[in-house]
Amino acid sequence: MPELPEVESLRRILAGSAVGRTIVAATVREPRLRRALPGDLAATIAGRAILEIGRRAKYLLIELGGDLVLIVHLGMSGSLTYRRDGFDPGPFDPRHDHVEFMLDDGARLVYNDPRRFGLIKPIGRAALADSPELRGLGPEPFAPEFDAEYLWRATRGRRTAIKTLLMDQRIVAGVGNIYASEILFRAGVRPTRRAGRVSRAEAARIAALTPAVLAEAIGDGGTTFRSYRDSRGQPGRFAERLRVYDREGRPCPVCATAIRAATVGQRSSFYCPRCQK
Numbered sequence: 001m002p003e004l005p006e007v008e009s010l011r012r013i014l015a016g017s018a019v020g021r022t023i024v025a026a027t028v029r030e031p032r033l034r035r036a037l038p039g040d041l042a043a044t045i046a047g048r049a050i051l052e053i054g055r056r057a058k059y060l061l062i063e064l065g066g067d068l069v070l071i072v073h074l075g076m077s078g079s080l081t082y083r084r085d086g087f088d089p090g091p092f093d094p095r096h097d098h099v100e101f102m103l104d105d106g107a108r109l110v111y112n113d114p115r116r117f118g119l120i121k122p123i124g125r126a127a128l129a130d131s132p133e134l135r136g137l138g139p140e141p142f143a144p145e146f147d148a149e150y151l152w153r154a155t156r157g158r159r160t161a162i163k164t165l166l167m168d169q170r171i172v173a174g175v176g177n178i179y180a181s182e183i184l185f186r187a188g189v190r191p192t193r194r195a196g197r198v199s200r201a202e203a204a205r206i207a208a209l210t211p212a213v214l215a216e217a218i219g220d221g222g223t224t225f226r227s228y229r230d231s232r233g234q235p236g237r238f239a240e241r242l243r244v245y246d247r248e249g250r251p252c253p254v255c256a257t258a259i260r261a262a263t264v265g266q267r268s269s270f271y272c273p274r275c276q277k
């Protein structure tokens, strides 16, 4: 499932290739995503310029001319690729190319999503902040307000596991299962620990490591498990740097103790029983 680093990697590539272009036409082959696409989507966006591509949490925000924004969420298995002559469709099954935007430079932006849990939603710019998708999201992990003091206060009195809290989009936006495991390993805190039992020093470490780990993953183009590919169709390389995620039974890279798995908040979680208290 794409998390913040995957969406941000995608955003950066698309910003370089698609911003400044105009959508000359759109084709919707399969409107039934997580929510049905509006029947007039193609007509609504045809002729609009792509002014900017932003991101909030795991949402890609494609800003179009005429104050329209497309909110795009990749769901479990979605991808948005910029394709022109020479694009290698590699793992992309054309049966799952559900939506296609034709650009004025002859390239196409193609939304492919085998499991169809994704979202493409047009919304007026003025209504964006209050949309059900963005309303109520906590700060971005790179925002100055997400700091040691903020996380410390957010954890006080909370009985929920620290990993579950870190994945709560109202607390901090964009952290999912993979990166929560990696952040807590580096912070030396067990994912099962009650958030209210995290010390001030540990909260400070987690708050500092959250943007650091995510930035590292963005630099690597994200992590690929199963289907994720970036906008050029390339897999992310951060998987090679994962220290605990999906590594049950393998040696901890710090102390060589076998990595353990536990279920936290119904999600599989991985930790080193020696390095993480």
Ligand SMILES: [Zn+2]
Binding pocket: 252, 253, 254, 255, 256, 257, 272, 273, 274, 275, 276
């Ligand atoms: Zn260890």
